[in-house]
Each structure stands twice: as C-alpha cells, then as structure tokens.
Amino acid sequence: MKNNNQSSHKKLAIELINISQKSALEIMKIYETNFEINYKKDKSPVTLADRISEEIILHEISKIEPGVDVISEEKYFDEESKINSDCFFLIDPIDGTREFIKKNGEFTINIALVEKNKPVLGIINAPARNDIYFAYNNLKSYKISNKDDAIEIRTRQHTKTKVMLHSRSIPSREMQGVMDQYGINQIRRCGSALKFGLLAEGLADLYIRLEPCYEWDTAAGQVILEGAGGAFFDINFNEFEYNKPNFLNSDGFVSLANLSQKEYLLK
DSSP: OOOOSHHHHHHHHHHHHHHHHHHHHHHHHHHTSOOOEEEOTTSOEEEHHHHHHHHHHHHHHHHHSTTOEEEEHHHHHHHOOOOOSSEEEEEEEEEOHHHHHHTSSOOEEEEEEEETTEEEEEEEEEGGGTEEEEEETTTEEEEEETTOOOEEEOOOOOSSOOEEEEESSSOOSSHHHHHHHHTOOEEEEEOTTHHHHHHHTTSOSEEEEOSOEEHHHHHHHHHHHHHTTOEEEETTSOOOOOSOGGGEESSOEEEESSTHHHHHHHO
16 A cells, blocks of 8 residues: 555545445345355355455455455455555455344444554445444544435543443353443344444444454444544453454453543443
C-alpha cells in the first residue's frame, strides 16, 4: 500500500464499502433460496454464500490494492495463508453463518485493514438489515442505512453498565457469573459482528466474549467501536494485538461503550 494517510484511508473505505455491497447483493440472492449447508473440519457450518462472498471480495481487493496480503476466513482454513508485511486485510466473508442459515438477518460482512498489528479501517455490512457501519483511523464512525447518507454514530458515555450484548448462537456457562459480578441485569442477544455496530451506535453498554474467536471476527468492529468513542481490550483489559499465531483470539475480549467503564468494572 503506497499511502496510509487519512485521505487515502477515506478513499479506501469508500472502495471497500462498494465491494461489500457487491458481495451483499450476491449473498442475498442465495439467502432467499433453500441453499445447501456443509460443515468444515471444526464442524462449523459453511454455505455457498460464504464462498461466493469471499471470491468477490478477494477479487475486488486485488484490483484496488494489488500485492497487499489478505487473510480471509475460508481461504485461510483451506490454505493456512501467511502474511509478508505489517500491512494486510482481514476478511470475514460472512460472519454469523449460523444466523444466515436461520435467516434471522443477524449476519455481516467484515472487512478490515491492519497496519503494524492494529486495525485502522473497518467495514461491517449487515445486508439483510440494509445497514453499513464503517470507520477509518479511529477518528469517527459512521452508519449508512437503506443507502441514505452516512451519519456519525457515538457510543453511550455514562459510566455504569446496564445493557450487555451477548451471542445468540453460542451460549456461555460463565456469562451469568459475569453478569452477577458486574450487576448487569439486562442482556441483548444478537448474532455476529453486528454487536459491535449496535454498541457503537449507543444501543448497549458492553459486549464481553469469553470464548475463543478469530481476528477477522473483531478487527473491523474494533475500529468502528473506537471511532465511535468506545474501547476494546483483551479479556485481561490489556491492549489487543493482531497478527497472532493462527490469527486466533484464544481468551476472548472486552468491548466497552467508553473508557470510563474500564475503571468502573475493574473495581
């Protein structure tokens, strides 16, 4: 990537939004059919939509940023791709395949740019909801709904945590203990990286995940959350690193609506 300044990131964000929309159009065609469900080695589901979305995104990115490494979920598990520089894309062609299969609309397309082990640009497209969240350089975050103009979004700024987002498809035995520990009495279940968008636009206070996941699940969401005024940490409230072995987040993470919540929770 020749330039990595703010103006070039803005231009790239617009290009990636358009790419995500190309993918969204094709996967929504499949969404409306009785598609076949297959299973990967880890027994997680995969559909034709995952593959087609990935093909479109990889092809289009290769045209606008030739030579920049791309790590994408399905291709990675097929080939165990490696990166050769400190600048690369992280792609989840469909995050929330289980939600896609259930046809509840809570699935996303995630595209992120990582530089020096930090995500600096993120796109989360929720095709079934006609919503796109995006941010670049962690400065501001935006939402496009129903192809309207982008509007700036902000997280909640109060200290106390009341509403926690949690996965719809992956129940956690430990989560009730977390809720009890922090005095949280309201939980909103939601699939995929859509939770980052809801948190970024001020519809919840925190999102904690205790189970492992991959970096392509979090990179775009982190940029959008931080740009909207939120904060993102590993499960021990330390700075979150990318380009880890196998791109695996082995211990989960903590997403907060604002930094002041960190001190509140640590008490």
